[in-house]
Amino acid sequence: MIQLVLPDGNKMEFKEGVSLYEVAQAIGPGLAKAAVGALVDGELRDLRERVHENCAINIVTSASPQALEILRHTTSHIMAQAVRDLFPEAKLGIGPAIADGFYYDFDLSQRLSSADLGKISAEMRRIIAADLPIERLEKPKKEAEEILQERGEKLKLELVEELDMETVTFYQQGEFIDLCRGPHLPTTACVNPDAFQLTSVAGAYWRGDESRPMLQRIYGTAWEKKTDLDAYLERLTEIEARDHRKLMRQLDLVSFHEEAGVGLAYWHPKGGRMRVLIEDYWRKLHYEGGYEIVFTPHIGRAKLWETSGHLDFYRDDMYAPMDVDGQDYYIKPMNCPFHVMIYNSHTRSYRDLPLRWAELGTVYRYERSGVLHGMLRVRGFTQDDAHIICSPEQIDEEILRVLDFSLNLLRGFGFNKFKIELSVRDPKTPEKYAGEDRIWEQAEESLVKALEAKNFSYQRMEGEAVFYGPKIDIKIEDALGRMWQCTTIQFDFNIPGRFDMTYIGEDGTKQRPYMVHRALLGSLERFYALLVEHYNGAFPVWLSPLQVVVLPVSQDNIDYAQSIAQRLRAAEIRVQAWTEGGQTLNYLIRKAQMEKIPYMLVVGKREQENGNVAVRLRTEEDLGPRSLDQFIALINEKIERKELL
RNA sequence: GCCGGCGUAGCUCAGUGGUAGAGCAACGGUUUCGUAAACCGUAGGUCGGAGGUUCAACUCCUCUCGCCGGCUCCA
Numbered sequence: 001m002i003q004l005v006l007p008d009g010n011k012m013e014f015k016e017g018v019s020l021y022e023v024a025q026a027i028g029p030g031l032a033k034a035a036v037g038a039l040v041d042g043e044l045r046d047l048r049e050r051v052h053e054n055c056a057i058n059i060v061t062s063a064s065p066q067a068l069e070i071l072r073h074t075t076s077h078i079m080a081q082a083v084r085d086l087f088p089e090a091k092l093g094i095g096p097a098i099a100d101g102f103y104y105d106f107d108l109s110q111r112l113s114s115a116d117l118g119k120i121s122a123e124m125r126r127i128i129a130a131d132l133p134i135e136r137l138e139k140p141k142k143e144a145e146e147i148l149q150e151r152g153e154k155l156k157l158e159l160v161e162e163l164d165m166e167t168v169t170f171y172q173q174g175e176f177i178d179l180c181r182g183p184h185l186p187t188t189a190c191v192n193p194d195a196f197q198l199t200s201v202a203g204a205y206w207r208g209d210e211s212r213p214m215l216q217r218i219y220g221t222a223w224e225k226k227t228d229l230d231a232y233l234e235r236l237t238e239i240e241a242r243d244h245r246k247l248m249r250q251l252d253l254v255s256f257h258e259e260a261g262v263g264l265a266y267w268h269p270k271g272g273r274m275r276v277l278i279e280d281y282w283r284k285l286h287y288e289g290g291y292e293i294v295f296t297p298h299i300g301r302a303k304l305w306e307t308s309g310h311l312d313f314y315r316d317d318m319y320a321p322m323d324v325d326g327q328d329y330y331i332k333p334m335n336c337p338f339h340v341m342i343y344n345s346h347t348r349s350y351r352d353l354p355l356r357w358a359e360l361g362t363v364y365r366y367e368r369s370g371v372l373h374g375m376l377r378v379r380g381f382t383q384d385d386a387h388i389i390c391s392p393e394q395i396d397e398e399i400l401r402v403l404d405f406s407l408n409l410l411r412g413f414g415f416n417k418f419k420i421e422l423s424v425r426d427p428k429t430p431e432k433y434a435g436e437d438r439i440w441e442q443a444e445e446s447l448v449k450a451l452e453a454k455n456f457s458y459q460r461m462e463g464e465a466v467f468y469g470p471k472i473d474i475k476i477e478d479a480l481g482r483m484w485q486c487t488t489i490q491f492d493f494n495i496p497g498r499f500d501m502t503y504i505g506e507d508g509t510k511q512r513p514y515m516v517h518r519a520l521l522g523s524l525e526r527f528y529a530l531l532v533e534h535y536n537g538a539f540p541v542w543l544s545p546l547q548v549v550v551l552p553v554s555q556d557n558i559d560y561a562q563s564i565a566q567r568l569r570a571a572e573i574r575v576q577a578w579t580e581g582g583q584t585l586n587y588l589i590r591k592a593q594m595e596k597i598p599y600m601l602v603v604g605k606r607e608q609e610n611g612n613v614a615v616r617l618r619t620e621e622d623l624g625p626r627s628l629d630q631f632i633a634l635i636n637e638k639i640e641r642k643e644l645l
Numbered sequence: 646g647c648c649g650g651c652g653u654a655g656c657u658c659a660g661u662g663g664u665a666g667a668g669c670a671a672c673g674g675u676u677u678c679g680u681a682a683a684c685c686g687u688a689g690g691u692c693g694g695a696g697g698u699u700c701a702a703c704u705c706c707u708c709u710c711g712c713c714g715g716c717u718c719c720a
Contacts, residue, residue, distance in 0.1 A: 103715095113649070202715030203648025210717055214648055217715070245712095249656075258693080258711050314720070334720065368646050369711090371718070466720055490720075517720075554677050582677065590681035604679055616680060 005056045014051075021047040024059045034061040036190070037070045037183040044069065046183030048136045062224060072097035074134065074185045075124075075196050075222040080104045081176035082123035083218070086116075092178060093155050093206060093215050100232060101221035105204055107155060112216050117198040120218070124196070131189035132173040136182060144168045148179065155206060155215075195229045196222035239480060244529040245374040247537040251595065253545075254375060254528075263372045263379035265525055270545035273574070275524060277543055279360060281412060282384060282521070289405050291356040291386060296338035298362065302328035307498055308337040317365045335361035336492070336517060339387045340499045348503040353513065354390035354398055360524065361385045375529035382524040388516040389501070392442065395514050399450040399489070403472065406487045406520045410476055412642055413531060414540060417477035420456050422447055424470045426463030434468045435493025443491045443514075444470050468494035478534040486522040486530070491515075538596040538618060542639045549597050550577040550613070551588040553604030560608045564601060564628060571632050593618060598645050599635065617645055 001013045004023060014023060020040070024032040024047065038045050039058040044066055051057075060066045076095040083090050083106055093105030106112075139147065141160065147170070148157040156179045160168055171180045173188055185191065197220060204217040223229040240246075248254040253271035256264065267275055286293060302321060305311045310318065314333060321328035332338065339357050348355075362382045371377055390398050407418065424444050425433055433440065447470060451458050458472075465471060469491030475483040492515045495501070505511040521527040531539070541547055548568055552561040558579040565577035578588050585602065592600045601613040606625070613631055615623035626634075638645060 111649075200714060201649060204716045205647075208717065210647070214716075216648075219715080256712095262711075310720090317719080336720085365719085368718070370646060370648095370716080373713090377719090468720075471720095488720090492720085494720095551680085553679050556677080582675095584676090584678050584683060585680065586678085587682055588680095593681055600680080602680060606679085614680080620681080622680070 002051065003054045004051070005054075007056075007058045016052050017050045019048060019050050020045060020057070020059075023051070023057060027059065031059055031061065034063070035059050036062055036064075036067050036185055039066065044183060046136055047186075049183075068222075068224065069097045070183050070185060071191060071224065072102040072222045073183070074188075075191050075220065076102035076104045077134075077171065077173065077176070077178060077180070077184065078124050078127050078188055078191060079120065079198065079218060079220060080106075080178060081127055081173060082120045083108075084176060085123050085127075086119060091155055092153055093217075094159070095178075101199070101219060103204075103217050103219045105206070105215040105217045107206075107213065107215050112201045112218065114201060117201070117218070121196075121198050125193045127174070128188050128191050128193045130174065131187050133187050134171055134173045134184045136184070137170040137172060137177075138167050139170060140167055141165065144170070144179065147177070151177075153179075191222065192224060192226065194226040195224060196220060197229060197233070235480070242480070242533045242536050243374075244376070244532040247532050248375070248529075251532075251537050253532070256374075261379075262369065263367060263377075265375055265378055265380070271528070273545040274539070274543055275528065278521075278524065278528070282360070282409070285405070285409055285412070286358050286386075289356075289401075291358040294339065294342060294357045294359050296335060296342070296359060296361065297332075299324075299329045299331050300337065302330060304337050304341075305330050308340075308495060309498055310334065310337070317367070319364055319366055331364045332361075333363050333365045335359055335363065335383065335385045336387060336495055337499070340495060340501060343389060343501055344499060348513075350391055350503055350505050350511070353503060354388055354394050356386060356388050358384070358386035375525045378523075378525050381526065383519050384521045384524065384527075385517070385519050388518065389513045390516075391503070391505075391511065392514060395443070395516075396446045396449055398516065399446045399472075400453060402489055402516070402518055403450050403454060403456075406474060406489070406518070409520050410474070410486065413543075414534070414642070414644070415476040415478075419475040419477070419483055420451065420458035421461050421464070421473045421475070422451065422458050422470070423461040423464035423466075423473065425465050428463075432467055433465070433493075434497075439493055440470065443493075447472055447489075447491075466490065468492050476530075478530065479536070480533070484530050486527060487518070487520045488522070489516060489518045492517055538598075538644075540638075540642055540644045541598045541635060542642050544574070544596075544598050546574050546576060546595070546597050547635065547639075548573055548575040548599045548601060549588075549592050550575065550601045550603060551585060551592065552577070552579055553585050553602065555582065556605070557603050557608055561603050564603060564613060567628060568632070571636075573632070573635060589616070593620075599631075601631070619645065 002016050004012050004014060006012065012026065020038040021032065024035040035047055037047055037060040039060060040051060041055045073096065076097065080092060080095055087108055087110060089108065091107040093107060095104030096102065141163065144160050145157060148160060160179055168179060169182060170177050171182060171184050198218055199221055200219045202217045202219065203214045206212040206215050221229065221232060223232060251270065252268050254268060255266045257266060283293060302311065310333065318333050319331050321330050342357065360382050362380065364380045367377060367379050388398050388402065425440060430437065471488055471490035473485050474487035475485045477483055496512055496515050501513055502510040503513050550561040550565045552558050561577040561579050565575045568575040589600060596618055598618055600616040602616060603613055607614055611627065612625040613628055614625045615631055617623065
């Protein structure tokens with residue numbers, strides 16, 4: 001007998017080898033009917049699987065979050081079957097469920113286009129209507145290989161050969177059979193024919209490896225109900241409407257120019273104003289936070305990049321050298337070696353440490369053309385970079401500080417939801433990393449200590465550390481629930497040794513300092529794109545390039561409007577009086593709305609007589625008339641608190 | 646870089662082998678207006694670029710550049 005623990009803590013006994021479906025039935029027939037799978041010790045399994053030892057069981061019903069994963073996986077199989085029906089020569093790659101949907105990769109000589117998606121969808125509906133039972137078959141590995149060999153499924157064969165198991169599982173529905181771990185729904189009719197949609201076709205290398213053949217990938221999405229699908233599609237439309245590339249053009253913030261170079265951003269006056277505001281805030285916090293700000297050149301001699309090691313391991317991402325008086329100079333892809341130059345400019349004492357040097361350093365990296373993406377991925381960008389150089393004794397404190405500092409900075413921009421990841425070495429391949437074990441252990445310990453001292457929940461990413469040190473990354477969640485990595489805090493066990501950085505310790509001997517790289521916003525370009533999308537272009541007042549427009553009701557109010565603007569300007573409010581052009585008030589309001597200007601001050605006969613302004617917000621809310629001093633007090637408070645409006 | 650799609654006026658888009666269009670924006674004029682678009686007019690394009698097929702190419706073909714969706718990469 002084996003003992004299974006239910007989610008409520010109750011325990012039930014079963015004979016060894018009981019199927020999960022039988023377990024569900026034993027708990028309740030209603031549950032068994034609604035069941036689509038089960039979590040066994042947290043791992044998603046098929047109901048037809050059997051359990052042989054004590055474990056925790058959680059039956060997954062269509063109401064469970066995991067149900068969608070199963071549904072999508074099954075939908076991807078139905079799609080694969082449909083593709084095979086239409087293109088019998090298609091070879092199967094892999095077809096997993098992913099966030100919001102699924103995909104399946106095919107090796108198929110005929111080029112699929114989006115026009116084929118309709119045909120494939122129709123075939124899928126036919127398969128769903130046929131209500132084919134989905135069977136789970138366990139096969140010895142050898143037999144599995146024979147089946148795949150016979151069917152010419154060379155990709156699947158490769159997968160099964162790598163599996164370290166005695167038996168593997170297949171799933172079969174009608175004629176279609178596929179090597180698959182599962183789980184799957186009981187029949188094809190469990191998929192709602194109105195709640196899935198094939199979304200796109202794309203190329204994808206087999207197993208993500210560029211040296212391998214390129215397969216054709218079909219993406220799709222699937223939901224329990226049509227209303228869920230519709231809501232999802234609506235969300236995609238919303239994301240598209242908020243695309244920073246579109247908003248930046250509409251709001252006249254940033255442009256790109258084919259004739260002037262790819263992946264290089266041009267900040268227009270309004271975008272530039274915002275960048276200055278971002279940078280000013282950044283500088284203020286950095287000085288308050290004990291940083292010093294440094295400036296370094298844009299190019300450096302080849303020798304420097306040889307010493308740093310960049311020419312060995314980062315060359316592909318660097319631009320070709322330029323000849324300066326017979327010497328090779330490279331444009332910088334990173335700022336670190338330059339900061340090291342400053343450090344090494346004279347002897348450092350332990351009394352000097354910690355040093356915290358920050359720079360808004362503009363770097364250029366050769367990104368491959370296919371990866372460029374608006375302002376999120378460019379070839380020239382400004383990092384909000386800093387290097388913390390300290391003694392081993394100071395490192396815990398410094399990590400704690402920088403974590404706090406980063407979250408505080410990001411909160412200033414209105415981000416309040418974070419996800420923290422701790423990336424550490426892959427313990428299996430210690431030889432891949434620079435620096436001694438002892439240092440790695442201490443570094444990891446400092447990172448963990450800092451996270452735990454702050455009670456931050458974080459995810460440990462085994463083997464995700466870069467070769468020169470462990471790191472903490474902070475991802476922020478935007479208004480649409482998307483996660484973006486901004487902050488990275490990385491130990492560097494490579495550079496200090498390469499440049500022979502030292503300080504004189506208390507005992508008079510030379511010591512090697514610790515160096516931590518950190519970028520908090522990441523790159524200004526990327527962070528700015530993120531702000532644009534997060535706020536949908538309607539920025540908080542403190543960031544708005546134009547905070548107030550004064551709108552005269554008629555020509556008679558132009559002088560008054562201008563005097564109001566002048567007084568606001570004197571109060572350091574960014575303001576314009578729209579007094580040109582003889583347009584109607586409605587026209588001006590619409591224009592201001594489209595430009596997402598936070599405050600509109602309508603001034604007509606009534607306001608002029610009473611010395612007031614009528615305050616309208618871009619949310620369409622009308623605050624009514626108030627004195628200019630009252631308005632200035634209001635807006636200053638909003639600015640001070642970094643509120644939206 | 647690779648796979649697929651798309652490039653027409655500043656912007657959003659129509660035009661599928663036979664004389665390049667609309668709305669908005671711009672410019673000129675009229676209008677002086679109370680909370681999301683007043684009215685009339687003018688101008689604006691080697692249809693991304695190069696080559697080819699054709700009597701004729703925005704339209705078909707080849708190459709190329711750029712953008713978009715993926716893959717890959719991301720110290």
